[in-house]
Amino acid sequence: MKKIKTCRICKSNSVVKFLSLGNMPLAGGFLKKEDIPSEKKYPLNVYFCKKCSLVQVLDVIPPDMLFKDYRYLSSSTKTLSEHFRKAATYYKERFLKNKDGFVVEIGSNDGVLLKPLSDLRISAIGVDPSENVSKIARSKGLNIIMDYFTKKVAKEIVNKYGKADLIIANNVFAHIDNLDEVMDGIKILLKEDGVYIFEVQYIIDLLENTKYDTMYHEHLCYYSLHALSHLMNRFGIEIFDVDRIPIHSGSIRVFVRNKGKNESISKKVKELLELENKTGILDEKSYITFGDLINKNKIELIGLLRNLKKQGKRIIGYGAPGSSIILLNYCDIGKEILDYVVDVSPERYGRVIPGKHIEIFHPDKMKEKYPDCALILAYTYKDEILSKEKDFIEKGGKFIMPLPKIEILP
Numbered sequence: 001m002k003k004i005k006t007c008r009i010c011k012s013n014s015v016v017k018f019l020s021l022g023n024m025p026l027a028g029g030f031l032k033k034e035d036i037p038s039e040k041k042y043p044l045n046v047y048f049c050k051k052c053s054l055v056q057v058l059d060v061i062p063p064d065m066l067f068k069d070y071r072y073l074s075s076s077t078k079t080l081s082e083h084f085r086k087a088a089t090y091y092k093e094r095f096l097k098n099k100d101g102f103v104v105e106i107g108s109n110d111g112v113l114l115k116p117l118s119d120l121r122i123s124a125i126g127v128d129p130s131e132n133v134s135k136i137a138r139s140k141g142l143n144i145i146m147d148y149f150t151k152k153v154a155k156e157i158v159n160k161y162g163k164a165d166l167i168i169a170n171n172v173f174a175h176i177d178n179l180d181e182v183m184d185g186i187k188i189l190l191k192e193d194g195v196y197i198f199e200v201q202y203i204i205d206l207l208e209n210t211k212y213d214t215m216y217h218e219h220l221c222y223y224s225l226h227a228l229s230h231l232m233n234r235f236g237i238e239i240f241d242v243d244r245i246p247i248h249s250g251s252i253r254v255f256v257r258n259k260g261k262n263e264s265i266s267k268k269v270k271e272l273l274e275l276e277n278k279t280g281i282l283d284e285k286s287y288i289t290f291g292d293l294i295n296k297n298k299i300e301l302i303g304l305l306r307n308l309k310k311q312g313k314r315i316i317g318y319g320a321p322g323s324s325i326i327l328l329n330y331c332d333i334g335k336e337i338l339d340y341v342v343d344v345s346p347e348r349y350g351r352v353i354p355g356k357h358i359e360i361f362h363p364d365k366m367k368e369k370y371p372d373c374a375l376i377l378a379y380t381y382k383d384e385i386l387s388k389e390k391d392f393i394e395k396g397g398k399f400i401m402p403l404p405k406i407e408i409l410p
């Protein structure tokens with residue numbers, strides 16, 4: 001593990017630690033049972049930069065350990081599939097109308113966006129370091145470069161295919177340790193009048209929804225628009241539009257282009273920067289309050305679950321996103337509370353929750369004998385889960401929401 005001491009964006013040493021989640025297993029590292037004895041844990045601390053406002057994890061795990069064998073398939077949730085299908089149409093309408101555009105997607109996963117782009121007859125290639133998910137994308141006939149996006153890869157793409165009209169990176173900008181390398185690559189690859197669009201979890205939503213469980217080694221940066229502006233400025237790039245979107249409990253879709261176009265900048269950019277000033281997310285104090293809230297939620301949740309166990313209730317976990325690992329380990333919820341966890345992603349069956357070693361099964365496992373309660377670990381998909389599990393609810397089953405506030409449903 002590498003430990004860095006300065007801010008990833010502004011390079012200052014004005015970084016202050018506001019959250020210690022303890023020693024944590026890797027959030028994406030769903031283990032096979034036989035690998036439990038060799039499991040490792042790493043310190044997980046989160047810092048705030050007083051100069052540029054970037055919130056960041058400075059303990060850096062070698063990326064190959066996180067991304068080579070990746071247990072997260074974007075297409076497995078209906079919400080994401082639909083979101084990216086709509087996004088593909090939107091990109092085409094807004095930026096590629098009446099022209100043959102060339103699109104490069106960084107972090108193409110299983111082709112959740114590339115497939116609808118290619119269905120629209122847009123020439124697009126993906127770059128993704130993960131071997132198992134890239135193979136899935138390739139099996140759909142998509143063109144994938146199995147690698148990290150670097151200056152070298154950017155040059156290779158330019159040589160072979162030319163520069164890109166659009167570069168897209170959804171939910172990957174948070175994963176990057178060396179932001180300068182990726183930004184240099186984008187500068188090399190993007191056409192002079194090209195557009196770089198990315199979606200990333202938004203710090204205001206993260207704080208408002210107490211989503212501390214998305215803070216883990218895989219997610220190195222948690223962005224405000226202020227922090228992003230600081231970064232883009234350094235590379236002669238400007239943010240010209242931004243949208244708040246509901247994905248992952250609150251993200252932003254950011255549109256950037258090379259500076260010097262003299263084209264207008266959407267008023268939404270200025271409005272969001274003003275909102276950030278008002279909400280206090282540029283102030284260290286907000287993060288200390290956030291830390292207190294998390295601790296309170298932990299005490300309340302574990303109290304509720306222990307009480308239910310005392311009453312003889314059978315409880316399972318529903319959904320095993322990376323964030324579930326942080327929540328279960330931080331709150332110390334193990335096999336003594338949850339009988340097992342179910343998840344829709346086949347990549348995780350037969351594996352266990354890191355740190356807590358609770359087994360993961362297909363959601364149909366519940367039907368063998370319905371539990372009394374299910375702790376919703378994939379609570380971002382609450383509505384999707386509730387509508388899918390009507391039978392469980394009709395038979396008296398209760399769902400427990402752990403965050404943003406503890407709730408029993410229905």
Ligand SMILES: [Zn+2]
Nearest residue numbers: 007010049052
């Ligand atoms: Zn900084």
